[in-house]
Structures are given as structure tokens and as C-alpha cells.
Amino acid sequence: MNGKAVGLILVFSALMTGAAVWYLQVYGYYDPIPASAPAAEVRLTSLVTGQPEKIIAAGFQGIDADSSPLRFRACFTTPLGLAVATESFKVYDAATPLNAPGWFDCFNAARIGGDLEAGRAVAFLSVADITPGIDRVVAIYPDGRAYAWHQLNETAEK
Known part of the structure; x- marks a missing residue:
């Protein structure tokens, strides 16, 4: 075999x-x-019971992967108002949405993160330690748009 063939x-x-x-x-x-x-x-974690409670979600689109517990992403709408949500469910202060694959175009982590920082959306704890060291987080907008993802919690960072 000559060198060109091997190189090709x-x-x-x-x-x-x-x-x-x-x-x-x-x-x-x-x-x-x-x-x-x-x-x-x-589900969102109740302030009263400390347990996750089911909320109404419509138009659910989600993706997940067995290769990593951090690959969960979801988009949906909910009729739950922010006033009721903040009085009833645990707010998640350290929310940092993770990027989704480009083809899952309903989820834009940069926009969601910016809106959380600017106060245009509020993040809630969905389920703590859904997998050890990982929380499910849900961000809700005043118009009912909502997004969910998994992120590392403080126990994973130790």
C-alpha cells in the first residue's frame, strides 16, 4: 500500500x-x-408540606437521556399564577439553566437564565435530589410559559 492510500x-x-x-x-x-x-x-415543592405536589402542565415537550441525569429539559405552559406559586411553593434561588441541544428549540438556556436574573421569571424547586446531588428546577413566567431542567445542588458540589 502506498502512503497516499494509508493517509486517505x-x-x-x-x-x-x-x-x-x-x-x-x-x-x-x-x-x-x-x-x-x-x-x-x-411538580413543585410545597412550602407547607415540603413535598413535591403536581401542578397543571399543558403542551409538554421534553427530552432526557440515560447517559446523564443532567440532560433532562422540558417546556410547557401552566395556568398557575406567579403570585399563587410564590406563596405556595419553594423558590429556587440558585437556578442556572443548562444548555439544551440546538434542535430542542423550545428551550433557550441563555434567555431563561437572563430572565431569571432580571426578575422576568421565577424559579421553583420541583424535586430535590431527583437523583442524588441533582435537583429538578422549574422556571415560570407571568404569562404561563414554563421550563424545567436538572442541575447540580449543593450536596454534589461538596
Whole structure:
């Protein structure tokens, strides 16, 4: 075999490996969450009981992956008003939405994070330690738009 053929085989193999890794990271591990699945049930932690309570969620779109507990993302709407929510459920002060894959276009982490910082949305604790060291967080807007994600909590950071 001459050197050009070996070089072409190496370059082609590297390109194919790179394409496979990119595809698996962006598309391969994610699965849509059906609206009827238990993971699509949206809950917020009650100030009174300290337990997660189901809230009404419509138009649920969600994704998750078995490869990491941090890959959960969801978009939905809720008729729950912010005044009632802040009086009834635990506010999550350290909310930091994580980026979603570009193809899951209903979830924009930068916009949600900016709106949380500016007070245009409020984050609530959905479920503490949904997986050890990871909380589910829900951000709600005054118009009823809502977004959910998983993020590391203080026990994971120790």
C-alpha cells in the first residue's frame, strides 16, 4: 500500500469518528419524553408540606437521556399564577439553566437564565435530589410559559 492510500484511510477514519461522536452527543443519547410518561408530570415543592405536589402542565415537550441525569429539559405552559406559586411553593434561588441541544428549540438556556436574573421569571424547586446531588428546577413566567431542567445542588458540589 502506498502512503497516499494509508493517509486517505486515516483521514477518512478520523472524519467518520468525529461525525459519529458529534451525532451521539447532539442527537444519539436523547429521547423524547411522551406527555403521558411519569417524567412529564410537573411538580413543585410545597412550602407547607415540603413535598413535591403536581401542578397543571399543558403542551409538554421534553427530552432526557440515560447517559446523564443532567440532560433532562422540558417546556410547557401552566395556568398557575406567579403570585399563587410564590406563596405556595419553594423558590429556587440558585437556578442556572443548562444548555439544551440546538434542535430542542423550545428551550433557550441563555434567555431563561437572563430572565431569571432580571426578575422576568421565577424559579421553583420541583424535586430535590431527583437523583442524588441533582435537583429538578422549574422556571415560570407571568404569562404561563414554563421550563424545567436538572442541575447540580449543593450536596454534589461538596
